[in-house]
Amino acid sequence: xxxxxxxxxxxxxxxxxxxxxxxxxxxxxxxxxxxxxxxxxxxxxxxxxxxxxxxxxxxxxxxxxxxxxxxxxxxxxxxxxxxxxxxxxxxxxxxxxxxxxxxxxxxxxxxxxxxxxxxxxxxxxxxxxxxxxxxxxxxxxxxxxxxxxxxxxxxxxxxxxxxxxxxxxxxxxxxxxxxxxxxxxxxxxxxxxxxxxxxxxxxxxxxxxxxxxxxxxxxxxxxxxxxxxxxxxxxxxxxxxxxxxxxxxxxxxxxxxxxxxxxxxxxxxxxxxxxxxxxxxxxxxxxxxxxxxxxxxxxxxxxxxxxxxxxxxxxxxxxxxxxxxxxxxxxxxxxxxxxxxxxxxxxxxxxxxxxxxxxxxxxxxxxxxxxxxxxxxxxxxxxxxxxxxxxxxxxxxxxxxxxxxxxxxxxxxxxxxxxxxxxxxxxxxxxxxxxxxxxxxxxxxxxxxxxxxx
Ligand SMILES: Cc1cc2nc3c(=O)[nH]c(=O)nc-3n(C[C@H](O)[C@H](O)[C@H](O)COP(=O)(O)O)c2cc1C
Ligand code: SF4
Numbered sequence: 515x516x517x518x519x520x521x522x523x524x525x526x527x528x529x530x531x532x533x534x535x536x537x538x539x540x541x542x543x544x545x546x547x548x549x550x551x552x553x554x555x556x557x558x559x560x561x562x563x564x565x566x567x568x569x570x571x572x573x574x575x576x577x578x579x580x581x582x583x584x585x586x587x588x589x590x591x592x593x594x595x596x597x598x599x600x601x602x603x604x605x606x607x608x609x610x611x612x613x614x615x616x617x618x619x620x621x622x623x624x625x626x627x628x629x630x631x632x633x634x635x636x637x638x639x640x641x642x643x644x645x646x647x648x649x650x651x652x653x654x655x656x657x658x659x660x661x662x663x664x665x666x667x668x669x670x671x672x673x674x675x676x677x678x679x680x681x682x683x684x685x686x687x688x689x690x691x692x693x694x695x696x697x698x699x700x701x702x703x704x705x706x707x708x709x710x711x712x713x714x715x716x717x718x719x720x721x722x723x724x725x726x727x728x729x730x731x732x733x734x735x736x737x738x739x740x741x742x743x744x745x746x747x748x749x750x751x752x753x754x755x756x757x758x759x760x761x762x763x764x765x766x767x768x769x770x771x772x773x774x775x776x777x778x779x780x781x782x783x784x785x786x787x788x789x790x791x792x793x794x795x796x797x798x799x800x801x802x803x804x805x806x807x808x809x810x811x812x813x814x815x816x817x818x819x820x821x822x823x824x825x826x827x828x829x830x831x832x833x834x835x836x837x838x839x840x841x842x843x844x845x846x847x848x849x850x851x852x853x854x855x856x857x858x859x860x861x862x863x864x865x866x867x868x869x870x871x872x873x874x875x876x877x878x879x880x881x882x883x884x885x886x887x888x889x890x891x892x893x894x895x896x897x898x899x900x901x902x903x904x905x906x907x908x909x910x911x912x913x914x915x916x917x918x919x920x921x922x923x924x925x926x927x928x929x930x931x932x933x934x935x936x937x938x939x940x941x942x943x944x945x946x947x948x949x950x951x952x953x954x955x956x957x958x959x960x961x962x963x964x965x966x967x968x
Pocket of ligand 2: 684702867868869870871872873875876913914915916917918
């Protein structure tokens with residue numbers, strides 16, 4: 515059993531209530547931070563911890579906080595990004611619904627460090643049950659003097675609001691989230707200025723993931739140095755991984771960073787191996803936006819070292835032979851999974867979710883979707899495969915926000931590692947259909963794709 519920080523209260527009955535959370539030692543980090551530490555000291559501990567943002571990019575949290583502009587007389591804001599819409603990622607909603615006070619405690623400690631007196635938790639609108647749970651817990655915290663004016667008699671004031679999100683994936687991108695929070699359409703803003711300078715209502719703002727904020731209480735209570743001892747190198751602490759796909763035990767696991775990927779997939783403590791005793795074919799390690807890797811490359815780096823669940827090891831080899839930690843959405847595919855269909859599915863998602871501001875993303879995602887659809891349904895041409903590579907390369911790096919990259923990477927990596935499977939779909943459309951979906955479903959003639967041209 516690895517160290518448990520975010521799931522330390524797992525299974526405690528009633529932990530979603532203030533009383534039980536308090537009895538378990540909850541809100542001790544607020545007491546410590548507000549009563550015996552300055553905001554700068556809290557920030558220093560977070561820096562020492564080496565904590566990196568758990569929302570996807572893995573940027574050091576303490577460093578991000580230190581960029582926050584502090585002009586005189588201008589409010590600052592902390593916004594918790596609880597939009598969580600990446601296919602394959604479902605950790606934050608569990609953390610919030612099972613243990614809402616742990617996030618509220620992290621929000622108080624983090625807001626104090628940043629000098630914010632108003633903070634928001636922006637939750638994906640469809641997660642209505644999570645919004646209800648959070649609102650109930652926030653009301654309890656106000657009642658007990660942990661939110662509002664003069665918290666615990668320390669002179670520090672904080673108001674905390676839950677903001678239901680727009681229900682679009684793009685609203686998870688931090689600048690789109692800020693637009694949406696302000697009541698506008700969730701379109702990403704061009705950076706700079708970064709939110710640290712001009713965020714909510716044009717004021718300095720930090721946007722952090724749920725898991726990132728929830729980890730700060732443990733860091734304050736136990737010290738940044740203690741947190742830094744967990745994990746390996748620059749990948750400190752623990753990470754929530756939401757595991758799904760063809761595994762025996764789908765679920766959310768808190769792992770200590772540095773765990774070998776092989777152990778994560780095959781040990782009974784985590785995924786419990788591939789369902790039905792089948793062979794592992796591929797893994798998307800960090801949510802749908804990260805490059806897919808074939809089994810051999812996710813288990814071992816190109817140098818033959820065991821691949822570890824760390825930011826560095828997963829990225830080893832760059833995009834040629836590596837991938838990313840991303841948001842921790844781990845999707846395992848067995849030997850029968852169809853890479854073409856999977857890639858088409860992801861691309862459909864990105865096309866649907868593109869906000870449409872940049873032509874490479876707006877047009878390119880649609881184009882990739884159409885081409886993948888016709889390959890999958892047996893109407894592809896060999897030249898389509900290079901066309902996909904070309905379109906993906908032209909989207910990557912040429913858009914306002916990283917949704918364009920997120921759409922391009924799954925396509926580029928799938929063709930890089932599984933080109934033969936794409937070619938087989940083109941050469942043997944009926945065989946591939948029969949293998950994927952059974953004879954009866956796809957007897958001649960094959961389904962007609964959405965478009966024949968382009
Ligand atoms: C299209 C898109 C969707 C995103 N969705 C989320 C999300 O749901 N939750 C999240 O924390 N970060 C999401 N991000 C990343 C955020 O923009 C931002 O980097 C993150 O919230 C910062 O928090 P962290 O420093 O704690 O990781 C998304 C990014 C993009 C481009
Ligand atoms: S990359 Fe796509 S989602 Fe992001 S701003 Fe451009 S069009 Fe919108």
